[in-house]
Amino acid sequence: LLVLYDAVGTLAECVNCELDRPEYVQALVKPLAQKFCMIPDTDRGLIALFECLGAFCLNLGMTMLPMVSGIVDRCLRVIMNG
Numbered sequence: 001l002l003v004l005y006d007a008v009g010t011l012a013e014c015v016n017c018e019l020d021r022p023e024y025v026q027a028l029v030k031p032l033a034q035k036f037c038m039i040p041d042t043d044r045g046l047i048a049l050f051e052c053l054g055a056f057c058l059n060l061g062m063t064m065l066p067m068v069s070g071i072v073d074r075c076l077r078v079i080m081n082g
Contacts, residue, residue, distance in 0.1 A: 001035075002048045008032070009052035012059045020060050029056060033067060041078050050075060 008028060012019055019028070032053060039046055053071055057064045 001045050005045065005048040005052040009055035012052070012055040016059050017061070019056075020063050025060070025063055029060070029064070029067075032056070036067075036071070036074070041074075041081065046078065 012028075019025075032049070036049055036053065039049060050071070053064075053067070057068060057071070
């Protein structure tokens with residue numbers, strides 16, 4: 001999954017705001033969000049998933065707003081629990 005997260009994040013970086021279409025968001029962001037909710041804080045893949053979601057946040061802007069607080073909260077929790 002690490003390579004997949006990297007590839008999808010790179011896609012988001014390369015196509016920028018062109019990715020901000022409901023069908024793309026539904027196909028890409030929804031499964032990533034589900035995985036984000038299921039993956040444990042101790043999973044090594046979480047960092048790659050953070051990077052992938054970060055690329056989506058940068059390129060989708062307001063579309064990602066509903067997820068941002070959850071991403072930031074989780075990131076802080078992982079950092080604090082080290």
